Amino acid sequence: MAKQCLILADKLLKESDFENARQEVAKAQKLDPTNPYAYAFLDRIAYFEEQKKKGSPAPEKTPATAAPPKKESPPVQAKPPVSHQQQQVAAKPASPQKPEPRPVAEPGKPDQPQQKEQAKPETSPVQPPPVKTEPVRPPAEEKPRPPVPPPPKKQPVESAVEASRSVIRDVMSSRSAGTKSPPSASTPGIGDVLQQISEAAHQLAPNAPKGNIESKLDEMRRQIEMLTNSLDQERKVREEINQQQLKGAVKQFRSALEKAWANGAPKDEGMKLLQDLAISLGITEDVLHTLNREVKLDMYSHAVKEVVSKQKLLRNSSRTLEWLRKVYQVSLDEYLEYESKFLMDLVADQYKGTILLVSGDTKTTLEVGQKLKSTGYAVVGATSPENALEKIEKINPHFILCDMEFSQGYLSGIKFLHVLRANSKFNYIPFILLCEKNEMTNIQSSELRPTEGCVEKPVELEQLNAVMNEKLTAFRQYLSSI
Amino acid sequence: MGKVILLAEDDEDNRDLVQFVLMRGKLDVEVIVAENGKQAVEMAKTHKPNLILMDMQMPVMDGWTAVPLIKAEPKTRDIPVIAFTAQAKPEDRARTREIGCVEHYTKPMDPEELLALIQKYINP
Numbered sequence: 001m002a003k004q005c006l007i008l009a010d011k012l013l014k015e016s017d018f019e020n021a022r023q024e025v026a027k028a029q030k031l032d033p034t035n036p037y038a039y040a041f042l043d044r045i046a047y048f049e050e051q052k053k054k055g056s057p058a059p060e061k062t063p064a065t066a067a068p069p070k071k072e073s074p075p076v077q078a079k080p081p082v083s084h085q086q087q088q089v090a091a092k093p094a095s096p097q098k099p100e101p102r103p104v105a106e107p108g109k110p111d112q113p114q115q116k117e118q119a120k121p122e123t124s125p126v127q128p129p130p131v132k133t134e135p136v137r138p139p140a141e142e143k144p145r146p147p148v149p150p151p152p153k154k155q156p157v158e159s160a161v162e163a164s165r166s167v168i169r170d171v172m173s174s175r176s177a178g179t180k181s182p183p184s185a186s187t188p189g190i191g192d193v194l195q196q197i198s199e200a201a202h203q204l205a206p207n208a209p210k211g212n213i214e215s216k217l218d219e220m221r222r223q224i225e226m227l228t229n230s231l232d233q234e235r236k237v238r239e240e241i242n243q244q245q246l247k248g249a250v251k252q253f254r255s256a257l258e259k260a261w262a263n264g265a266p267k268d269e270g271m272k273l274l275q276d277l278a279i280s281l282g283i284t285e286d287v288l289h290t291l292n293r294e295v296k297l298d299m300y301s302h303a304v305k306e307v308v309s310k311q312k313l314l315r316n317s318s319r320t321l322e323w324l325r326k327v328y329q330v331s332l333d334e335y336l337e338y339e340s341k342f343l344m345d346l347v348a349d350q351y352k353g354t355i356l357l358v359s360g361d362t363k364t365t366l367e368v369g370q371k372l373k374s375t376g377y378a379v380v381g382a383t384s385p386e387n388a389l390e391k392i393e394k395i396n397p398h399f400i401l402c403d404m405e406f407s408q409g410y411l412s413g414i415k416f417l418h419v420l421r422a423n424s425k426f427n428y429i430p431f432i433l434l435c436e437k438n439e440m441t442n443i444q445s446s447e448l449r450p451t452e453g454c455v456e457k458p459v460e461l462e463q464l465n466a467v468m469n470e471k472l473t474a475f476r477q478y479l480s481s482i
Numbered sequence: 483m484g485k486v487i488l489l490a491e492d493d494e495d496n497r498d499l500v501q502f503v504l505m506r507g508k509l510d511v512e513v514i515v516a517e518n519g520k521q522a523v524e525m526a527k528t529h530k531p532n533l534i535l536m537d538m539q540m541p542v543m544d545g546w547t548a549v550p551l552i553k554a555e556p557k558t559r560d561i562p563v564i565a566f567t568a569q570a571k572p573e574d575r576a577r578t579r580e581i582g583c584v585e586h587y588t589k590p591m592d593p594e595e596l597l598a599l600i601q602k603y604i605n606p
Contacts, residue, residue, distance in 0.1 A: 263505040303506070310499045315592040323594050327506045 002032035009041055018049045249281035250291065257295040264303075264327035265296070297338055300328035352376040353398035358388040358416065360406045364434065364457070368401065371461045384409040385416035392426060399468065400431045401455075404439055417452065428478050430471035434459060450474035484510040485532040485604050490522035490548065491515070491566070492540040499591070500535065500566075507597040509604055519548030526558040533603050538567040538578070546581065553582035562603045566591075 009024035022045055029038045256277055260266040266274065278288045303324050311317045325335060355377045359365045369379040380395050382388035385402070386409045392400075400420070404413040411419070413433050420426045433454040435443055443454045451474045453467045487504065491497045501513050514529055516522035519536075520543040526534060534552065538545035545565060552558045562585075565578040570588040578586045585599055 264508070267508075303502075306502060310495055310502075313496055313499050313590050315590045315595075320593050324506075 002028040002035050002038070005031065006035075006037060006041060009045075013041075013045055013048060016048070016052060018045050018052075021045050246282075249283055250287070253278055253281055253283050253288075254291055254295060257291055258299065261295050261299040261328070264299075265329040293334075296328060297330065297334065300324065300330050301338075303328065354378045354380060354395055355399040355401060356380050356382060356388055356392060356395060356397035358382045358385060358400065358402040358413075359434065360384060360403060360408060364403065364459070368434075368459050368464070371459070371464070375461075375465070385411035385413070385419070388416065389419070397429060399471075400429055402431065402433055404433055404435050404443075428475065430468070430475050432464075432467055432471065451478060484512075486512045486514060486529060487600070487604070488522060488525055488529065488531040488534045489513055489515050490517075490519060490534065490540065490545065491537045492517050493537075496537070496589070500596075503591070503593040503596060504600070507593075507600070509597065509601065511600075511604060519543030519545055519551075522548050523551045523555075523558075526552050526561060527555060530557065531561060533600060534561055534563040535566050535600070536563050536583070538565055538569060538574075546577075549578075549581045549583060564599065564603070 005024045005028035009021040009028065012018075012021035012024060022042065025038050025041045025045065028035060028041075032038070253274075256274060260270050260274055274292075275288070278285075283291075304321060307314065307320050307324060308317065311320075314320050352375065355372055357365055357369055357372070357379050359368075359381070360383055365381050369381060372379050377399075380391060380397065382391055384406050388400070388402070402413045402416055406412065417431055417433070420429065420431065428451055431452045433443060433452075434457050435454050437456055440454060440456055448454070451471050453471055455464050455467050489497060489500055489504075491500065497515055501515075504511060504513050511532075514525060514531065516525050518540045522534065522536065522545075523543070525531075536545040536549060545567070549563050549565075552561065552563060563583045564585040564587055565583040566587050566589065567574070567578075568589040575586045584603065587596060587599060
């Protein structure tokens with residue numbers, strides 16, 4: 001029934017009876033409110049009514065009755081004044097189930113062109129479809145389009161990209177230069193650039209799915225982190241290489257200095273060569289000066305030791321050492337500054353005297369002998385007092401250290417002491433007995449002379465030195481009393 | 483390298499000490515060493531040193547024998563020889579002069595003194 005109403009409305013529209021046509025459409029709408037064609041008809045009616053008011057031909061001039069269109073007005077220019085949907089509605093008013101007779105089409109005539117002819121005013125210029133004057137319900141399948149986003153703002157992106165390029169340029173230039181200089185204050189950091197890019201991306205497409213932006217940012221972050229990591233590794237390697245090179249350079253220069261200073265201060269041309277070498281090795285003036293002083297004092301110290309070890313062959317050790325100080329250009333200030341070191345070096349190797357060590361115990365001989373040698377004494381060993389008596393004439397010792405008891409021979413330590421006391425040549429040689437703990441009381445209670453003493457075994461070097469110094473003092477007093 | 487000094491000395495410590503002093507004396511000299519008089523005579527002929535420092539008491543051939551041989555050899559007779567000895571008696575001094583030594587230097591030595599003496603004959 002609604003269809004018949006619409007057919008009738010179509011006839012009325014061709015007769016320009018817009019009011020009745022509307023009423024028929026309204027009837028159709030009442031009968032079938034969901035019929036989309038009814039709404040399309042209302043649009044159509046409104047359009048033709050407006051066209052008529054403007055003086056356009058009425059739609060009753062159907063192709064069948066109206067004059068054929070002029071050849072000079074090509075049909076392509078004549079567009080139906082209705083929307084595409086409306087056109088479809090007009091062209092296919094019938095439902096797809098059954099072909100309905102076209103309400104306006106004459107038999108034998110093509111339907112669609114006819115509709116186009118009807119819809120189009122022949123001479124009128126193409127007009128945009130009129131704004132809907134009545135609320136037209138859109139078809140059920142029609143969905144509202146999302147609003148078109150504004151054109152993209154390129155400036156934030158460009159600045160972000162430029163910033164990221166700047167960082168990458170910085171990174172690449174520092175890679176190629178191998179410098180450790182930090183990025184300039186004006187250069188944004190990687191974090192800043194990423195933040196900037198992120199903000200730019202959100203400004204670009206605020207409604208865009210964040211997943212895409214984040215994944216791209218993550219990818220960029222990964223790439224930058226990889227670049228940064230590789231740069232850090234390269235920097236570390238370079239620093240190690242530089243340190244190794246510096247160490248090598250210092251070692252090489254020190255070796256050259258030692259050669260130059262081996263026989264005293266180098267001559268002027270030698271110093272000039274050393275300075276040139278330092279420059280070529282990249283050694284600074286301060287390092288050169290420090291190394292030069294170190295090497296000079298080292299070489300002087302070695303020379304002093306050598307001279308002291310041969311002092312017997314020298315007429316005057318002091319004069320020789322003074323000559324050596326001039327040879328090595330060691331100032332008095334430097335000498336005083338390093339005096340303790342030189343003295344220690346001297347003392348370490350200085351010959352203090354000869355000690356006759358009488359012991360049947362190999363372990364005691366080795367241990368005590370080693371300790372005495374390390375303090376500058378020459379040590380001659382004897383395995384028994386009898387053996388010692390054989391050697392004493394030859395070595396003329398400054399000190400005698402002797403065990404209390406011996407497994408070989410018939411002389412004990414005390415008896416050996418008494419033998420020496422009886423000999424005017426050896427009776428005042430400082431004599432120290434090496435005793436076990438239980439022997440100490442007996443020995444101390446006996447009548448030992450000031451140049452004689454005893455030390456408990458195992459021998460402690462400190463205790464031995466103390467007793468030896470005490471006996472030496474007594475020996476000096478004895479000598480002065482002669 | 484400038485001048486050459488022949489050191490004839492049997493004692494190793496003495497040799498080392500003389501070399502030590504000569505190397506630090508800024509004399510710009512090369513030191514060659516003989517361990518006895520016989521070696522010294524041979525080396526004097528082959529190396530023609532600028533100066534000979536001769537210990538007078540050595541094994542194999544002592545300085546008292548070696549110096550006259552050096553002075554008898556035309557190739558080496560002009561090389562100055564300094565007697566380097568522990569013998570310090572006046573008759574020893576006189577004897578070294580007789581056999582052709584230019585100087586008599588008595589051990590133990592004093593580095594500056596020895597260098598001054600050598601300098602006198604190396605760079606007259």
